Amino acid sequence: MSDGxxxxxxxxxxxxxxxxxGITARIFPGVKAMLSVxxxxxxxxxxxxxxxxxxxxxxxxxxxxxxxxxxEHHVRAGxxxxxxxxxxxxxxxxxxxxxxxxxxxxxxxxxxxxxxFRRRVPVRLKELAVSRWPECxxxxxx
Numbered sequence: 346m347s348d349g350x351x352x353x354x355x356x357x358x359x360x361x362x363x364x365x366x367g368i369t370a371r372i373f374p375g376v377k378a379m380l381s382v383x384x385x386x387x388x389x390x391x392x393x394x395x396x397x398x399x400x401x402x403x404x405x406x407x408x409x410x411x412x413x414x415x416x417e418h419h420v421r422a423g424x425x426x427x428x429x430x431x432x433x434x435x436x437x438x439x440x441x442x443x444x445x446x447x448x449x450x451x452x453x454x455x456x457x458x459x460x461x462f463r464r465r466v467p468v469r470l471k472e473l474a475v476s477r478w479p480e481c482x483x484x485x486x487x
Contacts, residue, residue: 355382365391379452385409385443393435398449400428407443411436
């Protein structure tokens with residue numbers, strides 16, 4: 346359901362960004378939180394990093410190894426986790442693709458035109474989303 350309203354579907358839409366080789370996100374920003382549907386191809390890895398946002402994640406499909414605060418966790422479809430702010434985390438897939446729904450509060454900062462693990466020019470996702478979904482601009486005070 347991507348009919349130009351504020352309702353969306355987990356399988357389509359969003360702001361598409363390449364986070365790292367083999368890792369693609371479709372981002373759905375909001376005022377106080379952000380959803381990100383992340384597809385991780387087989388044998389891909391997310392660099393260990395941290396950010397000031399709280400992050401929750403639910404494995405929707407497949408499985409992967411989640412590295413969080415120096416420990417490895419085998420995560421399967423149906424499992425979910427919380428990552429407190431500023432905790433080091435990352436992960437890697439094995440021989441199958443994995444799809445994860447990440448929820449960030451507050452929304453993460455991104456570089457204009459790209460979301461990734463190495464950012465230099467921060468911009469609020471809100472600014473990218475307003476032009477993408479003008480029907481929802483009232484959510485951002487616009």
